[in-house]
Amino acid sequence: xxxxxxxxxxxxxxxIGGFLVGxxxxxGFGLPSGSEYVALGFLIGPHALGLVDRAxxxxxxxxxxVALGWLALAMGLDYGFRRxxxxxxxRLLIGLAVALATTATIAGLVWxxxxxxxxxxDRVLIALGMGAACAETTRHALRWVxxxxxxxxxxxxxxRDLADGDDFVAVLVVGCAFALQTSATVEAPMPxxxxxxxxxxIGVVLGVVAAxxxxxxxxxxxxxxxxxxxxxxxxGMGARLELSTLLVAFAMGVTIARLSRHRTEVRAMVRLxxxxxxxxxxxxxxxxxxxxxxPTAWTTFAILVIGTRLALKxxxxxxxxxxxxxxxxxxxxxxxxxxxxxTLSIAVGLAxxxxxxxxxxxxxxxxxxxxxxxxxxxxxxxxxxSLRAAGEIDETVMTPMPRASREAS
Amino acid sequence: xxxxxxxxxKGVGTRIVQATMLVLLFALLWATTRAxxxxxxxxxxxxxxxxxxxxxxxxxxxxxxxxxxxxxxxILAGIIAGPHILHLLDHHTVERLGSVNNLAxxxxxxxxxxxxxxxxxxxxxxxxAWATLIQTxxxxxxxxxxxxxxxxxxxxxxxLPLVALFGVGLLWxxxxxxxxxxxxxxxxxxxxxxxxxxxxxxGFVMTSDIVVVVLLALVMGLVRPxxxxxxxxxxxxxxxxxxxxxxxxxxxxxxxxxxxLYMRLVGTQxxxxxxxxxxxxxxxxxxxxxEPMLAFMVAGFVVxxxxxxxxxxxHAVESTGGVVFVVFFATAGAHLDVxxxxxxxxxxxxxxxxxxxxxxxAARLASRIANDIPVVRKWGWSSLVSQAGLALGVAAMIERAxxxxxPGFRALAVATVAMNEMVGPVLFKVALDRAGESxxxxxxxxxxxxxxxxxx
Numbered sequence: 123x124x125x126x127x128x129x130x131x132x133x134x135x136x137x138i139g140g141f142l143v144g145x146x147x148x149x150g151f152g153l154p155s156g157s158e159y160v161a162l163g164f165l166i167g168p169h170a171l172g173l174v175d176r177a178x179x180x181x182x183x184x185x186x187x188v189a190l191g192w193l194a195l196a197m198g199l200d201y202g203f204r205r206x207x208x209x210x211x212x213r214l215l216i217g218l219a220v221a222l223a224t225t226a227t228i229a230g231l232v233w234x235x236x237x238x239x240x241x242x243x244d245r246v247l248i249a250l251g252m253g254a255a256c257a258e259t260t261r262h263a264l265r266w267v268x269x270x271x272x273x274x275x276x277x278x279x280x281x282r283d284l285a286d287g288d289d290f291v292a293v294l295v296v297g298c299a300f301a302l303q304t305s306a307t308v309e310a311p312m313p314x315x316x317x318x319x320x321x322x323x324i325g326v327v328l329g330v331v332a333a334x335x336x337x338x339x340x341x342x343x344x345x346x347x348x349x350x351x352x353x354x355x356x357x358g359m360g361a362r363l364e365l366s367t368l369l370v371a372f373a374m375g376v377t378i379a380r381l382s383r384h385r386t387e388v389r390a391m392v393r394l395x396x397x398x399x400x401x402x403x404x405x406x407x408x409x410x411x412x413x414x415x416x417p418t419a420w421t422t423f424a425i426l427v428i429g430t431r432l433a434l435k436x437x438x439x440x441x442x443x444x445x446x447x448x449x450x451x452x453x454x455x456x457x458x459x460x461x462x463x464x465t466l467s468i469a470v471g472l473a474x475x476x477x478x479x480x481x482x483x484x485x486x487x488x489x490x491x492x493x494x495x496x497x498x499x500x501x502x503x504x505x506x507x508s509l510r511a512a513g514e515i516d517e518t519v520m521t522p523m524p525r526a527s528r529e530a531s
Numbered sequence: 532x533x534x535x536x537x538x539x540x541k542g543v544g545t546r547i548v549q550a551t552m553l554v555l556l557f558a559l560l561w562a563t564t565r566a567x568x569x570x571x572x573x574x575x576x577x578x579x580x581x582x583x584x585x586x587x588x589x590x591x592x593x594x595x596x597x598x599x600x601x602x603x604x605x606i607l608a609g610i611i612a613g614p615h616i617l618h619l620l621d622h623h624t625v626e627r628l629g630s631v632n633n634l635a636x637x638x639x640x641x642x643x644x645x646x647x648x649x650x651x652x653x654x655x656x657x658x659x660a661w662a663t664l665i666q667t668x669x670x671x672x673x674x675x676x677x678x679x680x681x682x683x684x685x686x687x688x689x690x691l692p693l694v695a696l697f698g699v700g701l702l703w704x705x706x707x708x709x710x711x712x713x714x715x716x717x718x719x720x721x722x723x724x725x726x727x728x729x730x731x732x733x734g735f736v737m738t739s740d741i742v743v744v745v746l747l748a749l750v751m752g753l754v755r756p757x758x759x760x761x762x763x764x765x766x767x768x769x770x771x772x773x774x775x776x777x778x779x780x781x782x783x784x785x786x787x788x789x790x791x792l793y794m795r796l797v798g799t800q801x802x803x804x805x806x807x808x809x810x811x812x813x814x815x816x817x818x819x820x821x822e823p824m825l826a827f828m829v830a831g832f833v834v835x836x837x838x839x840x841x842x843x844x845x846h847a848v849e850s851t852g853g854v855v856f857v858v859f860f861a862t863a864g865a866h867l868d869v870x871x872x873x874x875x876x877x878x879x880x881x882x883x884x885x886x887x888x889x890x891x892x893a894a895r896l897a898s899r900i901a902n903d904i905p906v907v908r909k910w911g912w913s914s915l916v917s918q919a920g921l922a923l924g925v926a927a928m929i930e931r932a933x934x935x936x937x938p939g940f941r942a943l944a945v946a947t948v949a950m951n952e953m954v955g956p957v958l959f960k961v962a963l964d965r966a967g968e969s970x971x972x973x974x975x976x977x978x979x980x981x982x983x984x985x986x987x
Contacts (some may be wrong), residue, residue, distance in 0.1 A: 136799055144912050184573035211895040310566040327559065344588075347853040351584035355556070358578025359563050398803065454743070 132185070132405065154263035156465030157498045160491050161403050163408020174409050182406060184361070184475055189403040190469050191371040195467065196392045197289045198325075198375020199385065206386060208350030209283045217287020221257040224434045226292050229253030231426055240375035244482055247299050247474075251258040251486035252423065254295040255470045256431045256463070256493060259285040262460030263497070267505045273323070273396060274512035278451040280442060281460060281505070290372070292466050296473055297321050297369030303478075304364060317365060326369040328356040329377025336382050350390065368473055407472040411491055412484045420485055427489055428496060435461050439508075459505030462497040463490070539815075546593060553589040556582065557612070560619045576627035579620045579865075582852065583628075584607060587861035589900035600960040602717045603825050606952060609864020616869065625865045628858075634800060635859040636713070636920060638808035638851050640824045643737050644831025645720075647843040651730050659734045662894065662899040666707055666735075666915065667742055669893035675704035684878050685801050687939025698757030699936060705927050706749045707886045707945055709743050710736045712828075714917035714956050717856045720849070720962060726968035728839065731907045732959070737833045740921065741776075744779045746823060747925060748772040752910035752933060779821040779842025786812060790830060791838035801847035822914065824921075861921060865951065883954070886947075890915040906966045913962035917955025920949045 166173040202209050209217075233249035240248045264285050268278045301317035312320070332352040336345055353371060360370035379385045439457025443450050471490030475483035507516045559581050576911075592602025612619045636778075652659065678700040682688055688699050714734045719729065752768035786808070793804065816823040833850070835841035872879065894912035897903075903911065926944035931938030963969045 132804065133810070137803050146931075184577055187574065188577060239571050262818060308567055324559070331555065331967070334548060334552060335585075335589075344853055346589055346850075348856060350587065353581065355559075355581025355585055357576055358574060358576075358581055359559065361574040362563060362567055362578050453823070455751055 125167060132182075132402035136402055138401060148335070148488060153498050154502050155260050155462055155494055155498050156262070156400060156404050156463070157223045157494045159212055159404035160408035160411075160468060160494065163405040164411045164491075165408075166405075166407030167411065170414045172194070175489065179406065179409055183347065186406045186472060186476060187355065187361045187367050188357055189399050189406070191360070191367040192392075192399045192475055193396065193403065193469055194293060194368040194371035195353050195375040197293070198377075198397050199288060199370040199379045199389050199392055199459060200286065200378065201376050202286070202340055203379065203389075204286060206394070209257065209286055212510055213280065213283040214287040217284040217442075218291060219439070220284065220434075220438050221288035221291035224438075225257045226429065227253075228256045228427055228430050229295075229435060231430055232423060235422060235426060237419050239409045242480065243303055246302060247478065248482055248485060250295050250299040250302075251474045251478075251482070252427055252489055254292040254299070254488040255474075257292040257485055258288055258425055258463050258466040258470075259435075259460040259501075260462045260464035260466065260497070261285045262464055263501055264460075265506065267459075267509070271509065271515045273509045273514045275509075275512060275516055276444075276446065277452055277512045278448065279455075280446060284438075284442070285384035285460065289466055292470055293366075293368050293372045294493075297366040298342065298471055299474075300364065300366040300369075300477060308363065320363070321360065321365040322373045324356055324359055324365075325373025326377050328370075329374040330381060332374065332378050333381035336378075336384050345388065345391065347382070349391065350422060363516060364477065366473065366477075368469060402471065404468055407475070407487060407492070408467045410475050410484075413488070420488060423485060424489060424492055428493065431493060432458075432461070440450045449512050452512040458500055459508045460501065462506065463494045463500030467494050477527070478479045525527035538737040541592070541595075543812055546596070546733070547880070549589050549592050553586060553593065556563065556586055556589070557617070557619070558764070560612070561617070564918040565617055569939075570749065574626060575621075575624045579624045579651055579888065580628060580631060580858065582612065582619070583861035584857050586612060587857040588853075591857075593799045596753040598961070598964075600718055600956040601721045601857065603953065604715060605857050606864035606867075609861040609894075610867050610869065611864075611867075613865035613867065615867070619631045620865050624791075625862065628862045628865070632862050632920075633813060634809040635855045636824055637813055637827050638805055638848060639713045639716055639853050639859065640804060640827035641741075641831040642716055642845070642848045642852070644783075644833075645726075645833050645835040645841060646716070646733050646827035647737050647835065648841075649836040652734055655731055655734050658731060658898070658901040658903050658907065659738065662731075662735050662897040662911065663738060663742060665900070666890065666893045667746065669896075670703040670707050670889050671701075673704075673889045674707035674882070677681050677882065678703040681878060685939075685942075685943065687936045689823060695758045698754035699933075699940065701750050701754055702929050702940070705743070705746050706922055706929070707740070707889075708746060708881075709918055709922040709925055709966075710739045710915055710953065711917035711919040711921065712740060712854070712923070712976065713859060713919050714851075714952070714958065715914050718956050718959050718963065720852045720856060720966075723970035724907070724963045724968040725970070726966065727904055728906050728963065728966045729968050730902035731903075731911055735911075736914055738829065743921065744776065744825060746771065747928070750916075751929075754933075758935070760969070762804075765895075775821055778819065779816070781828050782816060783826035784818070786826060787830035787833025787837070788980050790844065791834045793796075794834070794840040794843060801844070801850055803963055805851070807850065809866050815827050829837060847916075859920075867949050868942075868945055871942055872949050875943055875946040879943060880952055882943075882947050883950045886951075887916050887954075903935065905967075910962040910966050914955075914959045915950055916958050918951040922948045 164170055168179070169178045193195065202214055207232070229252060231248040233245060236245050259281075261282060264282050266404040267273070297318060298314070301314045301321060304312075304314075304317050306309075329350075329352075332348055335348040342421060352374065355371050356374050359365045362365040378388060382388060436457035438460055439455065442456060443452060443454075449456075467490040468487075471487035474486035477483065478486075505514070507514050560578070563578070584680040587605035588607040590608040591601035591603075594604040594607070595601070611617055614620060614622050614625060671938055675697070678685070679686075681701070682696060688696055691699065715732060717722075719733070746766060749772070752765065775905070790804070790808075812826075813823045816826050829845070832842045891912040894915065898908040898911055922944065926941045926948075929944075930941040933940070960969075
């Protein structure tokens, strides 16, 4: 397959993604986390049908960087907000704490068992990568269930607020990991914490630039120029310095959201592009998945990570039931409903695969793909059951909304 | 294309903030290039793209109080950041931005075609026909003669025999006939001008594209035997040209009809469709040996004039203007070979001045014959000075076809195009302002719901 053909293929995916904007996915097309695109990517990739070879994928690395950065920007713009309202600080903190606990536990366990396969900094990196890939409960899948079944009530709000809060941890951990191993060609040697500061600094400074340039009065055409310019510049600088573009763009998004009076408008602009960017990114991530080089080691990691994540999510469900007694009726398996992973996990996996090509990056990407796939089949169903048990789903709409009412809604 | 800019006056405070931001962005990229001095490949190009987009926009805003067009700001930003001044962007990075430039050119061509309305062309037919005839012949022959007369000052033709010199002179004359649709549309995008001068300029510059394609093919066929006596003039070249032109127009028409049909049946995600066409269709058209920019222009023209989707199409292309023009002209600025311009400036300046004077004289003559209205008679020449991508494309083609003198020819062309690129847009903007065709009112803010679908 040629460069142009692959690019056109990605554009077609973007086009499909554009049609899924505005909730068409929720109306019944596609899987909640979009993992079918990861599978499709794997299928056409060099390790399955071989329609796309490794060199071609490498040629598309800059596109992948930009896509990842753009998705992180969207997450940053949304961070701490759900639509126009701010997420309650307590929920945000609980979301952060849960994600931090999940990341730390998984990273710690992986570090303990990774000694035989990885050593030195690589051992720390694989631990951080696995931890970051498992931190997320994807808001896309939760929104998919909540909107599809028109769930309304406190449990729906809580799980979505907690899911919104956990993004920061994964992005921060990736930032730390990338700062730990800066490029050998860099002419300004600095300690990891300083590189971490540079990563966040680029995002914050360009976020301030964007907020100032967006100005007092919102103009759509000018705003696109400003947003594209600052985002692409931030992503390009981060990638050039081999820092985490995820953290750079996320920091930029959070800064814009806090400083610009046009957060809602900017968010609306970016929301329209989220799916069109996400689907090609998922495809590129899928195409990079390699099953062959490390079957034994990876199986150990996978069992460990999946088991731990499952236990931690069940624990989170318990915590929710204790912290909010009014949703106690959701049942003991509520945590399984938060098992869905997707955009961020795959983004973490792809970022690691791009930055650390070889077994390290491939292991993180593979893990991200597996937990996404697993979450896809367990998460939405479990959440639906919990919402139903909590009395937040109208029994008459236990089947997806009919088309006419979907359009009306 | 229109709508990227507002005309509301901005205060000193805003300008100071913009200047601070500009300095900050330069400092950021400077620090990055110092920390990582080697070329960062495609990743460096990504950073460069964002950087040019931002600093181009800021520079244009800062130059606004001086009455200079935004394009000048974009170009200046590119020159300053480019490989010859601050060296924040190296040669490889600038070369890598070429693919983005092709995409920008495709969108500009769509816009160019869509701006041409049949009704407008019919109304101005007499005027356009005379202008095209007199400008083409006048500039071609005068510049050929001037180039021959300047022989002692042009190193790469100094030793050529007279016949060969005449051939090279004809090629230079052809290059001088090229105008700049992108500069014209960029200025119209900023000023949101409308009126007889705007219509005349649009009609003339867009049709001159086709004239140049035909003229270049004819002249190249004619010049070959003059430069290389072993080569013979062949009428076959005309057949090939006819095939190319007809094929391009047919393909452009088909593309236009497909776009119109899509807009009628689906009508969303147009920008994505344009990008896909800019990438995919360009490749196919090039593979078939047709002219992509001309095909896109024909497609835009067909959508505008043979369907009811014209305004929607134009609006969708215009929505990309704020990004497309900045990238295109800032990259052009970064591409500019400053040392070369410094070396060749006396000859280049003379050639530019004579070309501008010839265009002015030819415009006055054509206007008198066609009995144009006063505003066209007075300012009709102003849009004809700019040269940009098309002229550079022609120079590159000549370099490939005539390797013996091609590199020198192209170097001189780059120097003259650089000058015309800087001066031309200023002249056209002044003319539009003086003619009272620039929009004075504040830009109406489009609603997000209205444009969101198209942008996505």
